[in-house]
Amino acid sequence: METKEIIYCLKKIVKPYVQNDLAFQDFGRDTDFIKDLEINSANLVDIVLDVEDEFNIAIDNDSMDNMLTVNDAVEIIKTKQREQ
Numbered sequence: 001m002e003t004k005e006i007i008y009c010l011k012k013i014v015k016p017y018v019q020n021d022l023a024f025q026d027f028g029r030d031t032d033f034i035k036d037l038e039i040n041s042a043n044l045v046d047i048v049l050d051v052e053d054e055f056n057i058a059i060d061n062d063s064m065d066n067m068l069t070v071n072d073a074v075e076i077i078k079t080k081q082r083e084q
Helices: 003-017 041-055 061-065 070-083
Strands: none
Touching: 003 041, 003 070, 041 070, 061 070
16 A cells, blocks of 8 residues: 555544644644644554554554654554565
Protein backbone atom coordinates (compact mmCIF):
# COMPACT_ATOMS: atom_id res chain seq x y z
CA MET A 1 0.00 0.00 0.00
CA GLU A 2 1.30 3.45 -0.89
CA THR A 3 2.21 5.98 1.82
CA LYS A 4 -0.43 8.38 0.53
CA GLU A 5 -3.16 5.74 0.89
CA ILE A 6 -2.02 4.84 4.40
CA ILE A 7 -2.08 8.50 5.47
CA TYR A 8 -5.57 8.89 3.99
CA CYS A 9 -6.81 5.87 5.98
CA LEU A 10 -5.06 7.08 9.15
CA LYS A 11 -6.74 10.46 8.83
CA LYS A 12 -10.16 8.79 8.76
CA ILE A 13 -9.29 6.59 11.75
CA VAL A 14 -7.89 9.44 13.85
CA LYS A 15 -10.59 12.06 13.13
CA PRO A 16 -13.10 11.00 15.84
CA TYR A 17 -10.42 11.26 18.55
CA VAL A 18 -8.95 14.65 17.62
CA GLN A 19 -9.20 17.42 20.21
CA ASN A 20 -7.44 20.12 18.17
CA ASP A 21 -9.37 20.62 14.93
CA LEU A 22 -7.03 23.38 13.75
CA ALA A 23 -4.00 21.07 13.91
CA PHE A 24 -6.03 18.34 12.19
CA GLN A 25 -6.36 20.58 9.12
CA ASP A 26 -2.58 20.24 8.66
CA PHE A 27 -2.61 16.45 9.12
CA GLY A 28 0.54 15.03 7.54
CA ARG A 29 3.62 12.89 8.12
CA ASP A 30 4.99 15.14 10.89
CA THR A 31 1.74 15.38 12.84
CA ASP A 32 2.15 14.23 16.44
CA PHE A 33 -0.92 12.44 17.77
CA ILE A 34 -0.51 13.67 21.35
CA LYS A 35 1.22 17.04 21.03
CA ASP A 36 -0.51 18.34 17.89
CA LEU A 37 -3.89 16.62 17.84
CA GLU A 38 -4.17 16.43 21.65
CA ILE A 39 -5.30 12.81 21.59
CA ASN A 40 -5.09 11.22 25.04
CA SER A 41 -3.28 7.95 25.68
CA ALA A 42 -6.49 5.95 26.14
CA ASN A 43 -7.74 7.08 22.74
CA LEU A 44 -4.34 6.30 21.25
CA VAL A 45 -4.92 2.67 22.23
CA ASP A 46 -8.30 2.82 20.44
CA ILE A 47 -6.54 4.21 17.36
CA VAL A 48 -4.03 1.35 17.42
CA LEU A 49 -6.89 -1.16 17.58
CA ASP A 50 -8.63 0.58 14.68
CA VAL A 51 -5.38 0.55 12.69
CA GLU A 52 -4.98 -3.18 13.34
CA ASP A 53 -8.51 -3.80 12.04
CA GLU A 54 -8.18 -1.48 9.02
CA PHE A 55 -4.84 -2.85 7.84
CA ASN A 56 -5.29 -6.44 9.09
CA ILE A 57 -2.08 -6.35 11.13
CA ALA A 58 -1.04 -6.92 14.74
CA ILE A 59 0.87 -4.15 16.50
CA ASP A 60 3.03 -5.24 19.42
CA ASN A 61 3.50 -3.12 22.55
CA ASP A 62 6.96 -1.85 21.52
CA SER A 63 5.61 -0.66 18.17
CA MET A 64 2.60 0.90 19.86
CA ASP A 65 4.88 2.84 22.24
CA ASN A 66 6.79 4.19 19.24
CA MET A 67 3.70 5.26 17.28
CA LEU A 68 3.75 8.94 18.20
CA THR A 69 3.51 10.62 14.79
CA VAL A 70 1.76 9.90 11.53
CA ASN A 71 5.13 9.00 10.00
CA ASP A 72 5.79 6.51 12.83
CA ALA A 73 2.40 4.92 12.16
CA VAL A 74 3.04 4.73 8.42
CA GLU A 75 6.42 3.02 8.95
CA ILE A 76 4.98 0.55 11.48
CA ILE A 77 2.07 -0.30 9.16
CA LYS A 78 4.41 -0.85 6.22
CA THR A 79 6.73 -3.04 8.32
CA LYS A 80 3.88 -5.14 9.67
CA GLN A 81 2.41 -5.60 6.19
CA ARG A 82 5.79 -6.80 4.86
CA GLU A 83 6.06 -9.29 7.72
CA GLN A 84 2.83 -11.02 6.70
